[in-house]
Amino acid sequence: MDQDLTTSSAAPPVDLPAGRRTSRVAGLGQYAGFIPALILYGVFFLVPLGLIVAYSFWTVVDYNVVHDWTLDNYHYFFSVPTYVRTMWATLWVSFAATAITLLIAFPFAYWLVRYVRRSLQGFFLILVVLPFWTSYLLRVYSWINILGEKGAINRFLLWTGVIDKPASFFLYDRPAVILVLVYLYFPFAALTLYASLERFDWNQFKAAMDLGAPPRTAITRIMIPQMKAGIVTAVIFVFIPILGEYLAPQLVGGARGVMIGNLIVNFFSGAQYTRGAAAALLIAVLIVILLVIFRKSLDVKDPYRA
């Protein structure tokens, strides 16, 4: 006879073999599915991260890691103006890229929900994701041909006479990095905002309009507050990965567009593991703080119980 029927509807029935199971064993048995995951993540995720934490407090002498506890790596990092500047630059580039991405994605999501027939919405969404099906690398690389001195933009501007010699502004500096990052992360923002906007109750909107509110007020005072969770989720899905970006600044950033990801890679390829670990930890801590602050938006009220 099922014992759990009365307690919950989602839990599977427990079968009783000839002998009796103690409730504790039955209790532990339900977690059996976690075992492979625990092994994979225990050994290959938590332990390495722990190592990085430890490494950041050790030093490298003559290419060998020495287990002396010290804050040297952090002291060093913050003593080099270039590194500190790069850290700040990473933050503001991530911030700018996130803001721009959302500013572009929001009207787009609005258009998709409001003006496109339900049956076609899936198609247009797939169209947004389609560029993802090309190589990530090449999507970054293709911008070089557009932004470069002899690239599409400069050719166009020269042809229309807006400028009389090619502008080097577009490439190998932070604006290029921001642009490419916006390009790469737009689908994340668009999909998240769409999902949130789709659940929005338009009747409230209609009611507000009926009560005489102009559209802009309706949007700012009714729609956006309800979408706050979705907006925050979109911010998290865009801002956090951008913090750790390596490839986009590497390919289009030039000497001035360096981000902290490049520093970390550089440290590790130069066998300066402990310094690299310190830089990596700085970013990791920042991310964890952000996740903790915004954990509420990742919360779904007890998602797996009806």
Added chain:
Amino acid sequence: MSVTEGRLSRADLLKVGGAGALALSLGARPALGALSRSEATTLNMLTWSDHYANDQLAAVAKATGLRGRPTLFSDNADAYLKIKQTGSQFDVVSADGLWVPKYVKDGLTEPFDLSELPASKQLYSIARQFPFWKSGSNYMAYPFSWSTVQIYYNPKYVKTKPTSWHAILDKKYAGKISLENIPTDMMAIAGRATGAKNPYAMTTAEISRAKEYLKGLKPNVLKLASQNNEVVRALADESAWIGITNLGTDDRVKDAGGPTVKAAYPKEGTVGFIDSESIVKASKHKDVWEKFINTMEQAPWIAKNFLTNGRPLFNERAYKLLVNQGHGDRARRLLYNKPQLALKMTIKGPAGDQQAYTDAFNEVFGA
């Protein structure tokens, strides 16, 4: 039954399809593994982009069954570390100048008998006798190419020829210089620029001065290129007006559809490289290294390499081929027939305090 039928049938299909796909991929794995094992041996090369061409690798693979798989690096210090850390992963490493003896001394590469490679007879005799590469009767590396590192500039934008390393610090070149990401050697060049006695063995004070020079240079740097092709491209599409790179860049820029660029030799002097191919000591394919390199270093390939990459090489027969093909002038202009000049350069090598050099560079440029 009918309500769930649709769902079951799709689930059925997907189950079969999914199982089939997984089975295929699992089955494919040993099949592909067997295929690759029986077909060819792969030699992992840690090298520069101008040491090979894709068609060359394909031809060598076809002829010998030995497939080269290149991994690129930008700075000798990086390559050295990689070999040190990865043991038997690589089979061939392309080391520069005075790095070669360091690799041997630290047990990372092995000398060999040069005469066992028939292709070595095609080399200039002077290249077979570099004193710093001799190891008893053996040789530490198979000589490949050489070049000075100099300034190339686009006279359309750079009106006065830069005759000093300090000339390129001029603010009007902001963001217009492209140079290779070679920390050790850029520090050495900076050392030359700031009067260091021995660019690869600088004192702390000299390192400091060199670093200041690089700091002054940084605002003018457009991009740190990871291979010299990138410098060529930057000069070709005019995003860079000045490049700090190898001989022959002017021809390469022209070939890339770019403008005329000219060479300039700063009065403080510069550095240069003599590069090579070496056997990695821990390699599992040492027995086929000689066959591979021998096939790679045949004159026709070397001649082609010269036309693509510009700087002189040590293969004398290739020079004769080039002359026959009508490229004699170009070869002579780029000093191909004067390999003895290679010995007059300040040859690239490890720095006294390698870490300090790398650190100083990184602290200026970041990454």
Added chain:
Amino acid sequence: MRDVEVVSKHARLARFSFGSWAVLVYVFLFAPIVLLVAFSFNANKYGTFPFTGWTLHWYGQVFGDYQIKDALTTTLKVAAEVTLISTVVGTAAAFPLVRSNLPFRNGVRIGMTLPIMIPGLLIGVSLLVLMTSVFHFTLSPQTAVIGQSVYTTPFVVLLVAARLQGFDPSLERAASDLGANTVNRLRHVVLPLIMPAIFAGALFAFTLSLDEFIITLFLIGAHNTLPIYIYTQVKFGITPEVNALASLLLAGSLVLIAVAFALPLAVRKMRFAFRARKA
């Protein structure tokens, strides 16, 4: 939402503005791709402007290049192994996530998504340290498989868990009433019904693995996957062969999606026809 009656007199202007914005967005999204594909036909061997002529030469080169074949083989092998690991581990983990009496379920769920949230760079770098300094493994496609699996498994977990959550428990109760034990219940009732989600998870893991770059860069050693090979070529710079390769990859993915969509419909039609004939 056509049933929203917009009272504002700027309705048409609003509709037009939003529509134009969408058009601009799509142009922004597709311009680089279009350029990428276009340059694969460009006779100019530097793969840049100007267009000096149209040619299929680069596509020919792609098929003859053993380095590309080598990279493709490695990529597929790695992707297959990653898919297998992620699917098994992820599906297994989804069950207790949904069905057990887990305290701090939300915390566990967020913890499970952590590998997706933190930048791949950190996963790559930390595993590099583990593999080389602690385990002294040689870096190889196998180590890359482990790194990629850490990244892809949470996606499988989320997909399968979402499906499990919506699973009708009365089906299982019915099976149990009819005498099925846990194993049989799983085999004959649960797994077949959640198989679409498992398949979706596997497909997702496979796709993610194909294009994965940063973790692989740290962990694959001297081998190449396609993204890493492309990266080398991008630094090497020159020919549009890389563009041709990318266009082929894009075309291949499009074909795959088309098949994934069309196949169930085709099969259903076939089954229906078959059943009709049987009856």
